[in-house]
Amino acid sequence: MSSSDSDDDMPLAQRAAQNVDVKPASNGAAAAKRPAARKPSSAAARSSPSSGSSGSDSDSDSDSDSEDDVPLSQRTPQPKAGAKRKKPAAAAVKKQPAKKQKTNSGSSTRPKSGGKGGGEPKWTTLVHSGVLFPSEYEPHGVKVLYEGKPVELTPEQEEVASMFAIMKETDYMSKPTFLKNFWEGFKEVLGRGHVIKDLAKCDFTPIYDHLMAERDKKKALTKEEKAAIKVQKDAAEAKYKHALVDGRQEQVGNFRVEPPSLFRGRGEHPKMGKIKQRVYPRDITINIGRDAPIPEHPYPGQRWKEVRHDNTVTWLAFWKDTVNPKEYKYVWLGATSSFKAESDLLKYEKARKLKDYITDIRKNYKRDWESSDVRKKQMGVAVYFLDKLALRAGHEKDDDEADTVGCCTLKVENVECVPPNHIKFDFLGKDSIRYENTVDVELAVYKAVQAFIKVDAKGKRKGPRDMLFDTFDATDLNKELKGLMDGLSVKVFRTYNASITLDRLLSEMEEAEEDAYAAKSVDAKKADYDRANKEVAILCNHQRSVPKTHETSMAKVTEKLNAMREEIKALEEEHETALKAKGRGKNPDAIASKLSKKMAALEKAELQAAVKEDLKTVALGTSKINYMDPRISIAWCKRNEVPIEKVFNKSLLSKFHWAMDVESSFRF
């Protein structure tokens, strides 16, 4: 049933290569033959000066727009090639101020909802160009060997074979689940009665080699050739990069439709190796302002799955993942957008609010540790874990997902009571990253956990795979938290914990050295900052795999350090002899200054090496991006005259623009 819905992708094969992306001049042509191409003035969200004014603001096209609202089925049937249109005239920043009424009420056909803000409108006008499709598959003709003999494959089969071939050197190749899932998918693509009957007898090496050669070829292009390609790519992408939200130009995040591939789940994911099908316009739902032109796409026979005008949500498009049909893939605005900035601020303000409640919350859960109500007692311990360890909530997971846990899904086997009062945690968390931590806990907690490990609320004995907390799940816990503070949920503890820790560590360092602190070198201060950042990352268990080159590059560094030490020793001796020579030889002072310079350099290099070793498994980025209130960092920079650029790179600077004018006295 694979190809099932066929029919409208029949022409697929032919249209292959051509249209779609890259193609400088032809680009326009390809775009021209599309279907839904509506009217002339499809506002291309060019980076127009935007400065306003723009005398040319002609807009006028409001004539027959009405059709946008038609659900889709009864849209102008098959636009067919005839609908030729010239370039979509330069951007026409439509503003249409007074229209909001209509647009707002518009989305009524839809579930209304809209997550967070409830049904609150998030925008009034929304203009964008939709999504950019990956280019069609171009067959290379290289054959798979089956029992040593080359096998002819159709382009469709070859495409799938190539997805597999490219993964030759990954360790997915040694995972039975991956191989099994891939083979099931591949078998289906091959069709019944195909010569290939056993994956183990296939040799994809020729394809792998070919793909590698292609990659090398690309890498070997001259600077000019590469630049030319980039120009083309940029041109193809340009119109997708921005959207117009209530007249403001905003960056779009992921406007590219994900290309077909093999699903690479993390950890022991039951679905790894399944084929992620190609996504077409007919799979994609577009969300756009009622008065905005419907985005075009390069598939003449197709139309979007649906076009909505739902202003209670912030996504521009979505499609259902083919591997996991319960999952949606959304296209959103970028991190710099006002949607994101606003919710970022909200997130941190909520976490700050927890400060005012945390004392009571702690008092509460301590009392609950003693409760005779098992559920109360378990919740008390769970909240304590959130507070102390910043664990994730841990929602229930299906059997077709990797088996990972969080606070509420901890199993008996994940915790161990180590006398007199330590609890050892060992489990796979998000992304199957291992969490291993032994913590000191209050005796009451220790005792409580000992009990939870043994029996459930009804007194039944537990086994290793049973839930540690058997009286509630993450949803229940969140409901409970709502009673403690408006808007409180499990993840708020993580944000709170991370931010308050950074704030505390930074000010402790400042206070330790008082006025002298400002006088420290910027490098030294930055090192302090990184140390604090590291603490937060460890708290949140943000890990990374050791870089493949770590070992060798570390050896190199050590070697260099030794060389420096030798040099210093030599200089010291030289200095000694110069002193003895009393002016008849070299100038001892010159040597001394050279020496101290070398020693400073050595010190710096040693520090660098230590940090490198120290951070080989710690990822600082995640907490910086998602957990530490940027205002803490910015205020710290201001107080200590550290340029913000030392702490935030270009994208972080723009992501956190909303926080830039915080006062230097800001405390989380």
Added chain:
DNA sequence: ACTTAGACTTGGAAAAATATTC
């Protein structure tokens, strides 16, 4: 009550871009 849909944040790895070294 419970299950699922839906929407949004968070996460590590890989790829690409830059900086540094030889």
Added chain:
DNA sequence: GAATATTTTTCCAAGTCTAAGT
């Protein structure tokens, strides 16, 4: 200036959490 090391960006998977549906 090519080779390497480091940083940034991209990719897309995997969480959280609320609301809707039954």
